[in-house]
Amino acid sequence: MYKYNIKDKEKEEPMWSKELQKQTIEFFKTIPMAAMKNFDGAFGICMLNDGIYTVTDRETYEEYVYESMDALLEAKWAID
Numbered sequence: 001m002y003k004y005n006i007k008d009k010e011k012e013e014p015m016w017s018k019e020l021q022k023q024t025i026e027f028f029k030t031i032p033m034a035a036m037k038n039f040d041g042a043f044g045i046c047m048l049n050d051g052i053y054t055v056t057d058r059e060t061y062e063e064y065v066y067e068s069m070d071a072l073l074e075a076k077w078a079i080d
Helices: 018-027 069-074
Strands: 033-038 043-049 052-057 063-066 077-079
Touching: 018 069, 018 077, 052 069, 063 069, 069 077
Parallel strands: none
Antiparallel strands: 033 043, 033 077, 043 052, 052 063
Protein backbone atom coordinates (compact mmCIF):
# COMPACT_ATOMS: atom_id res chain seq x y z
CA MET A 1 0.00 0.00 0.00
CA TYR A 2 2.96 2.33 0.32
CA LYS A 3 6.07 2.83 -1.70
CA TYR A 4 9.46 4.42 -1.50
CA ASN A 5 10.09 7.27 -3.88
CA ILE A 6 13.65 7.35 -5.17
CA LYS A 7 15.05 10.69 -6.23
CA ASP A 8 18.69 11.36 -7.09
CA LYS A 9 19.61 7.90 -5.74
CA GLU A 10 18.50 8.87 -2.22
CA LYS A 11 15.47 7.38 -0.50
CA GLU A 12 12.84 9.86 0.62
CA GLU A 13 10.64 9.18 3.62
CA PRO A 14 8.04 6.49 2.94
CA MET A 15 4.65 7.91 2.05
CA TRP A 16 1.21 6.63 1.08
CA SER A 17 0.89 5.87 -2.62
CA LYS A 18 -0.01 8.69 -5.00
CA GLU A 19 -3.25 6.83 -5.75
CA LEU A 20 -4.31 6.81 -2.08
CA GLN A 21 -3.39 10.48 -1.75
CA LYS A 22 -5.53 11.23 -4.81
CA GLN A 23 -8.43 9.22 -3.36
CA THR A 24 -8.14 11.24 -0.13
CA ILE A 25 -8.30 14.52 -2.07
CA GLU A 26 -11.31 13.36 -4.10
CA PHE A 27 -13.15 11.98 -1.04
CA PHE A 28 -13.10 15.31 0.79
CA LYS A 29 -14.53 17.13 -2.24
CA THR A 30 -17.92 15.59 -1.44
CA ILE A 31 -17.85 14.29 2.13
CA PRO A 32 -16.59 16.39 5.08
CA MET A 33 -15.79 13.51 7.46
CA ALA A 34 -13.66 10.38 7.12
CA ALA A 35 -11.93 7.57 8.96
CA MET A 36 -8.21 8.20 8.55
CA LYS A 37 -4.93 6.37 8.97
CA ASN A 38 -1.46 7.74 9.46
CA PHE A 39 1.66 6.24 8.00
CA ASP A 40 3.04 5.93 11.56
CA GLY A 41 0.24 3.48 12.44
CA ALA A 42 -2.23 5.86 14.11
CA PHE A 43 -5.92 5.98 13.22
CA GLY A 44 -8.27 8.91 13.51
CA ILE A 45 -11.43 10.66 12.43
CA CYS A 46 -11.09 13.76 10.27
CA MET A 47 -13.62 16.57 10.07
CA LEU A 48 -13.46 19.28 7.40
CA ASN A 49 -14.97 22.56 8.57
CA ASP A 50 -14.47 25.93 6.84
CA GLY A 51 -11.39 24.65 5.01
CA ILE A 52 -9.73 23.35 8.19
CA TYR A 53 -9.00 19.62 8.60
CA THR A 54 -9.12 18.40 12.21
CA VAL A 55 -8.02 14.83 12.88
CA THR A 56 -8.84 13.29 16.25
CA ASP A 57 -6.66 10.31 17.14
CA ARG A 58 -8.89 7.32 17.96
CA GLU A 59 -6.63 6.08 20.74
CA THR A 60 -5.33 9.23 22.45
CA TYR A 61 -8.09 11.68 21.43
CA GLU A 62 -5.36 14.18 20.59
CA GLU A 63 -6.40 16.64 17.89
CA TYR A 64 -4.26 17.61 14.91
CA VAL A 65 -5.28 20.66 12.89
CA TYR A 66 -4.27 21.26 9.27
CA GLU A 67 -5.04 24.37 7.25
CA SER A 68 -4.92 22.62 3.88
CA MET A 69 -5.17 19.25 2.17
CA ASP A 70 -1.47 19.51 1.31
CA ALA A 71 -0.62 19.87 5.00
CA LEU A 72 -2.83 16.88 5.87
CA LEU A 73 -1.12 14.71 3.26
CA GLU A 74 2.36 15.94 4.22
CA ALA A 75 1.57 14.83 7.79
CA LYS A 76 0.98 11.38 6.25
CA TRP A 77 -2.77 11.11 6.84
CA ALA A 78 -4.98 9.36 4.27
CA ILE A 79 -8.48 7.92 4.17
CA ASP A 80 -8.80 4.47 5.68
